[in-house]
Amino acid sequence: MRQTLGAITLALLFGGAQAQTYPTKPVTLIVPTAPGGTTDIAARMLADPLGKALGQTLVVDNKGGASGSIAAIAVKRAEGDGHTLLMQYSGYHVITPAVSKQPLGWEARDLQPVANVLSAPQVIVVRAGLPIKTMAELIQYAKANPGKLTYASSGNGSLQHVTGAMIEQQAGIQMTHIPYKGTGPALQDLLGSQVDVTFGTPPPYMAHIQSGKLRALAVTGKSRLASLPDVPTAAEAGMPKLDATSWFAVFAPAATPKPVVDKLSAEIAKVMATPAFKQKAAEQGAAADYMNPQQLGDLVKSELVRWAQVVKASKIEAD
Template sequence: MNVAPASAQAGNYPDRPIKLIVSAAPGGTTDLTARMIAEPLGRALGQSVVVDNKPGGAGTIAAQLVTRSEADGYTLLLQYSGYQVITPLITPNLSWDPIKDFAPVANVLSAPQVLVVRSDLPYKTLKELVAADKKEPGKLNYASSGVGSLQQVSTELLNQMAGTKFTHIPYNGTGPAMKDLLGGSVDMTMTTPPPLLPQIAAGKLRPLAMTGKSRLPSLPDVPTAAEAGFPDLLVSSWFAMYAPAGTPPEVVNKLTKEIEAIMKTPEFRKKAESLGAEAQYMGPAELGDFTKQELKRWDTVVKAANISVQ
């Protein structure tokens, strides 16, 4: 466990810029979340919060960098839930622990998954899609951003609930997956709204259901999974901030209070909504408990689907 220097425990935090390590490349929802919170957080703290993208290794490069940093509040992690709670379940001999190596700070955004098919396919509802697969099991396939991605485990959860056998086609990222989906090589995907909304608006993809508790303002005509007949298909990607384990509680508390205040502003909430996401604050204790619950939930799905990275 990292030990914080005495200076971090004094009342002068922060007295220099803070580095916010992001586990994904620029342009995705993880990066957008980091940039949404970094600028106003920097203003509130009186020091710049510098976004530093460190993609790779399904979140491991960023996680390792943060866990090996001083526990002084000057190096933080903006992490995607798929990396924080699924990578540890499917990766043998992982060099970091999602619970022991981190001090939870705050959840910033949560976004449901949206299940879409190519618009040239005949399916208008999720029940029609499920019925088609049951008629010819495994003929329909789905794209994901990689083995163990939330896109994969969400669709495998649907397979388990519906008794379907949608075939997994993994890609190296959402971009290549979307390219082949739009090009007709694959039939469907389930992912967060940002990369889907322009293609839905252009009529290239047809949304069948979304996995939140309520409909999205940006997609008001798309039913929830519960409305579509699958009430237990509740899945959200979440994007949360962590500090290295051992970061002083007073530093964590200062960060989380400022983040909570920022997230309550109309400006922040409007930005979140434009992404098809929700400004869903969780403080350190709640985020810590939620992380453990998510690990337990997805462990069951991962084992049933036999998902692993060798």
């Protein structure tokens, strides 16, 4: 018992000393998607001000692919000293484990919660050339053309994938799922009319909706977005059970000392509390939604249970 208490005390003292000097070199923030999606946008919104607050350069490193597993494994294997972090997308963190038939190479317990950064509903968008202006018209079109509508996602197990499957189930329609290595590539093919529909958090789509290149049909949150006031909620559009919100949060390797995690989280909270950060998030159709390590950890636990139930009920499987 004395040895155990001694080891704990030593670890706390060592972690405290690390926190006082941390960081001692540039910090890498790994993103599990290609550039252009909300996860990438969240990382880049945070990188410059957080780097300045920490007194070190914060480098954003995109490692897309394998539904987030390439990035998660890289952070899992990194030294637990706070110099390698993950900007995680909720779909990869709490949905991919439920839909994957094969071991991912990482688990939620391998990644220590640091702070939640953004939260946002999904926006359902179609390419402008599609003769669809409402959710009712999308459902009518899909029923008349089974499997013809293609919907893009940021990968198997992403919230976009699950949102598409939920729409199919709730509306009694059939579409074709096209997975990508992130929202950025999916968006480019949507703009190029290679796919018809997608469902994603608003930031990467806002400019294209406003320019008329994409058409927003509904948002999956409980209320309309201030940045898209004319776009109805899914409930208003006739799909009351379609409620899907994403979150984007920072995680560290499991072995990272608590004092280092707490210092990181506190600095992230300060950045997020600035009017500039809040305004930028709102303009993107998202919300600056800080959660400390304990709150984020509790969210992960509840979301793992919730989405496992949704996946099982909807009979969703990775393609």
